[in-house]
Structure formats: structure tokens, C-alpha cells
Amino acid sequence: MKEKRNLGILIILLLCSLSYAQVSKSEKLLATILTEVRAVNKERAFFLVDSIYKNEPDVHVKIHALFIHAYLYHDEFDIPTSLQFAFQAIDLAEKNKSYKWLSRLYGFAGAEYSRLGLFNEALQYFDKIEAVIPKIADEHDRNFSYFYYHHLLSAYYYEQKNYNEALQSIQRAESYIAKIGEALIHYNHYMCSVEQNKGINYLELKQYDKAKKAYQKGYEYISKEENTEEFLALGYIYAGLARLDALEQNSANAEQILAAYHKALHIANVNDNRDLKEICDDYLRAYYESIGDWENYSLYNKAYLKERQEKEEFRAKTVNELLAKQQLYQAKIVDKNKKYLVVIVSFLLVLLVAPGIYFIVKRKRKQPNSTGEGTSTALVEKLALGKESELAQFFIGVSWYAEPVKESEQAIIRALTHFEVEKGFLDSTVTIDTLAEAWQTTVFEISQVLKKHKQVEFKVYLTQWRLFESVKIMRFEREYRDYKISHLAEVVGFGSHSSFSIEFKKSIGVNPSFFIQYLEEIEKK
Incomplete structure (x- = not known):
């Protein structure tokens, strides 16, 4: 089973390239690849993105193409390769001072590290976002980038169970999306995402009235859109509302609660989303335990524990793979530097002969051991x-x-x-x-x-x-x-x-x- 990001990052990444009214034909095609082609033919999506990157002269479109390429691997949950393309895009964006894309790419890299529990690495990239956003010339892009930044931070704090800080980040994100308003394409999707994030944090803090209000508001936003039956946000909202009904033991009967849970599970399975599935299994086992249905409790408890174990094993494997790639990359740099050093030493030997050798030896003795x-x-x-x-x-x-x-x-x-x-x-x-x-x-x-x-x-x-x-x-x-x-x-x-x-x-x-x-x-x- 492929694992995907939770709603906090997924909805933003899916739609951020569609947030602007004036885009080139290539950028529109990239957005179409991400939202339409990817869903039905992943191989064709890879081929088209690679073709645009190789043939498009506009460097900003190339950066966009690399970003989409990174997301396609993210979609396959191949995080090491996803980050490889993201870093390639970051290098190109930094060279060309493409601050809009840098803010997105730093956020993407930070979110990938945060997902793996590598919070120090994640924070390094999130800190970079704040430095580049003021350099974005267009006010619309700048406000959207601030929204994106604080939205990502809320997911980062949620991963660390710092729910109050997550809610503060959500409030900051809201203040920036309010500056853009309903002119933003897919405005209702973004607002649903914001309310859903509020709901899940309030639920963890046991502030049930606020959680229910946020979930209901998110549902109102998404109900204004068409074809949202399999929208991931809706799955989190169904699960959250069902959990609240079960906890509050209000007028909702068992049939309504279970119907909402199974709608959420259906959306989790359609989107192949482990996070939502884990939440549903956790909530269902708690529900069946509360009513004394031990057979179903055992069923969902096993499913929950299995999901947790598989996620942790996958995370550990991915972290080890990332570390191995980093060590390989560092080894290549050391090897490359050694080759350069041979050329430089040879050149100095020809020019300086003995004095040159003496200088190099003396200098090398002063250098600390770089590997430690x-x-x-x-x-x-x-x-x-x-x-x-x-x-x-x-x-x-x-x-x-x-x-x-x-x-x-x-x-x-x-x-x-x-x-x-x-x-x-x-x-x-x-x-x-x-x-x-x-x-x-x-x-x-x-x-x-x-x-x-x-x-x-x-x-x-x-x-x-x-x-x-x-x-x-x-x-x-x-x-x-x-x-x-x-x-x-x-x-x-x-x-x-x-x-x-x-x-x-x-x-x-x-x-x-x-x-x-x-x-x-x-x-x-």
C-alpha cells in the first residue's frame, strides 16, 4: 500500500499550481497533469512532466516541472527520490531568484522531513521560507505563500503533538487567505482544509464544541463544490464528527455513527491514505470498546496496531535510505574534491616546484579532519x-x-x-x-x-x-x-x-x- 501525506500538505500541493489566474500554457498543462492525468495514467504523467522540463525554455516552468516531478514521487511515497527532484528544483530556483517557487519548494522539503519525524531538518527548511517570502513581488503570490507557510507549520506542530501552536499557525494562515478572498481558485477547498485542521487539533485538546463547529464549517465549504465524494478532507470530517458523536453520546444513534465512520474509511481506501485509515481504525476500536462489542473491538484494534507497525517500519526504512543517500552524496563530493585537489597540486608543482610542495604540505597539516x-x-x-x-x-x-x-x-x-x-x-x-x-x-x-x-x-x-x-x-x-x-x-x-x-x-x-x-x-x- 502506498502511503500519502495527510490533508494539511496534500490539498495545498495538489492545488497550489492552480492558484493563479495568469499562467502559461505549459503551466496549465502541468496543473492538468497533476490533477487529471496523474489519477488515470501515472506513467504518462511522468513522461509529460519530463518532456516539458527538457523542452521548455522558460526556467520558471522548468522549476515548476521539477516540483511536479517531486510530487509524483511523493505520491508513490518514494521520499528519497522526491527530495532529490525537490533539491534539484531548489538549486535552479535559488540561481534564478525565483522566490515564489522557492517558498513552495522549501515548504515541500520541510513537510517531507516532518512526515518522517525529522523535525530539526524540517525546521531548517521552514525557516528559509520566512526569509524569501518578502522578496516575492506580486502581492497575491506573497499572501498565498504566507498562507502556505503557516498551513505547513500547523501540520509540523500537529505531528509533534503541539496542538496549541498548530492552532496559532492555522489562525495566521487564515489571516492571509482572507486577504486573497474568494478570488482564489478552489477557495472552498482551501477553507475546508483550514477548518478540518482546526477540528482535528481541537479534538486532540478535547475542546469538543470548537471541534464540531470547525468540522461542520468545513463541511459547509466543501458542499459548495461538485464531485467531492472522494475528497480527502471530507473523510477527515466524517471521522471527526462520528468521533464527537460517540464521545458526547448525543442524539446520533449507532447507525449514524458507523455510517459516518465507513464513509471516512471508504475515502481513506479510495485515496490510499494511511493516516486517515489509522484514525478511523483508532476511533472505531474506541467506539466498539465503549459499547462492549469485543469482537469488533478486537478486529479494529488489530487493524490499528498493524497500520501503526507498518507505518513505523516504513518510516524507519525510508529514514535509513535517506541517510544512505546522503552519505553516498557526501562521498561523491569528497571524491570530486580529491580529483580537483590532484589537478591543483599538479599545477602548483609545475609552477612552484619545491616551494609549492612545501606550501601545500604545510597547508594540509593545518586543515582539520573534515570527516570527523x-x-x-x-x-x-x-x-x-x-x-x-x-x-x-x-x-x-x-x-x-x-x-x-x-x-x-x-x-x-x-x-x-x-x-x-x-x-x-x-x-x-x-x-x-x-x-x-x-x-x-x-x-x-x-x-x-x-x-x-x-x-x-x-x-x-x-x-x-x-x-x-x-x-x-x-x-x-x-x-x-x-x-x-x-x-x-x-x-x-x-x-x-x-x-x-x-x-x-x-x-x-x-x-x-x-x-x-x-x-x-x-x-x-
């Missing part, structure tokens, strides 16, 4: 051979700094010490907000104590403690080496296999599986 292999190898060796009492020094924020302690800081320091001793960081749901509430203090005060006495931000502090714990159990509790990396990640508090692997590689220089293999080889020797 020596540092990584040394750290891995220290972590694999050092005493348990020595390991803490290699993780930022694990040890306390000898700073004077104010009386106002003592309670927080005691709470943090207890948190570390009791290994509260192993709880994947813990946040600085939950700790502030539990300790009856503020996020700011905890942050200040960490900065002063640990010299670290809370997110890094949490990550480093989890990595420290993972190294300890791999070193000193032999059975953990036989665990799957995904289970090991869960044990030490990470939300996914991919986030654990990425943070481990970033801090230690190797993947967790490599570290385990290294430990095994040392023991054999």
Missing part, C-alpha cells in the same frame, strides 16, 4: 571500554557544573536530581511543560536552572540522558543487544527507531547497530 572519523572512533572506543563511572562525561547535561546555587533554585535542582535518579527521562511523553506542572514551577525557571547548572537546553538534556542510558544498557546489560533497535529506542524513551538512530549517530558518530556490533567484536577479542 578520528573523533568518532575515539569516542566509540572510550564508550565501549571505559568504566561505567566515566561514561557520564561524554554526554552533555548529564553532569552538574559547580555553579553557586541560589535558594530559589534548590527545589528545581532537587526535582531534577530525583528525575534523573528515578529515570523519568525514559517516559517518551515527558515534556518540560509536564514537569513544570508537576513541580509547581514554570518552564522558564526550569530552563534557567538547566542553562546555568547543566549548560544545556531541555530538549538536548532529555536526549543526552536517553543516549547515556542506551549506551549503559548496551554495555552492561547484555540482553539488550538482542533487541530490535525500534524496541531499544522505546525502552530509553525515544518516540521512534529513526529519531533514536539519528540522535545516536549525531552525538556518538555511529549507528546503534554498529555500536552493538563493535561491543560484540571487543568481547570476542
